[in-house]
Amino acid sequence: MGVMKNLSSSSPIVFSAGIAAFAVGSVAAPALAEDPQSERANADLVSLLNAQVAPRHPSARYTDAASGRSFTLDRTGPYPLLKYEDVSEVIVLSASNAQRGDEFLKNDVGRNVMKVTELGNVILFTPGDAHGSPAGLDERSDPLGLPEYSGDLDERIAGSAEMLAQKIGHDIAISIEPELRQYANWAEDALSNAERGFRRANSKFASELTGVRIVFSKGAFVYCEEGVLSIGVAPHEGFAGRPSSEAIALAISLNGHRS
Template identity: 40%
Template sequence: MTGGPKASRRVICAALAGAAALSATLFPGAAALAGPADKLRDSLSRGRSAEISAPPIARFVAQDGRVFVLDRTQPAPMLKFEDSPEVWVLSPSPAPRGDVIYKNDLGEPMLRATRLGGVTLFSRQRPAGEPVSLAGGGVPLRLGGLSPQALSERMLQASVRSGRAARRQVVFEAEATPASAALIADAAMVVSLAFVRLAGRDRDALGQVDSVRFSEGRRPSASLADGVLTIVVSPGHGLAGRPSSDRVAKAIRTAD
């Protein structure tokens, strides 16, 4: 008799399991209706990271009115503000509560996505962050081809802009190939932005730079030695193959 209750419980459990299976067979829509809730519960229980709820290429507007495009169709997400020519290459990394922080090549946060669908933009003006909202679609952020003449013109423009910021002549030189021409042109523009930014904060640091040299390498980098600012680009990585203006500015400021 002592085995009776346990046996009864086993029979009841088996009956319930059979009823559930029969319900799923007779009423397949019931499983579909439960699916979203189940998936959400599973996602929260497994601690999955947040994702930005927007098209792969989308425009966002910040609380202060600044607009940017976020392109997530490439291996590295890319961000570009409408009021600046620079494209920022981002690296996603996990954050507390399952959020995701998108950082620049110095490891500084630029975006944060929450599991509830919120997106926060971090900037020099708003270091604590500000919410952004979806504003529509955008265009892909990619490099196009560039002729040798066009490269020379872009280099000259960047040299003149940098020289004005430094209040001295700054020569730009490049060892370019057809594969690296467009990337070097973009890198030259980025360097000139770094010069303009430093001119308003640390103009004395710009006095260390006599020339800027661009070359190809395996990994992008920026370094300053003996008056030469060396910028290494990696064409195989697209826009991710050159340093950002912040990285260039840091190389100038921290040079011995």
């Protein structure tokens, strides 16, 4: 293919305009939207075309053909990491084998987030979408960095408490254990996930909570008990050491224990 001639091992990998247009246009076609078999075949075809110009890379930036959202998939560490460009949360994934040498990547509540084909290309699954849509590779990217720290944890807690109070209709107490404050960037990261978890959760159960407690732990956990949402953070485990916003939302909505 002509595109291949313009690429080198050190240059960014990009799609030709023709492939990008095909990825978007084919997903939007009404006939394919009504036929799951055609959708799957179409997604596989886009992956095949992508593979001709984009060999597998440890960390790369993609665009979801269905939504237009960009995200980074970072596979340089012990577990895959996913981060959308328009959201600060980094999602930890785990791999499981699929048919034909493909693999599924699941989040911490066991939901399939994406499929990586044997050719190294990506099919993205959003909640409620069992068929998925192809994600076009834009370019290589740097590995994802550690969460940033605002510089004032108490101010960050106060702002979060005010925001959550507006959502649930009453004041809510937020505490971060002193031992965890030594890892302020991870404490803030967990607090951000808690905020997103509240936004994603069943509003009835969210409004029943009166407190959020974030503690230092040996492993990630989240549960609700007696009106308090408890979140365990293990800083030495990196992003895998805290629950995702989806896990937090599920714990709030179930109003029961999850670990």
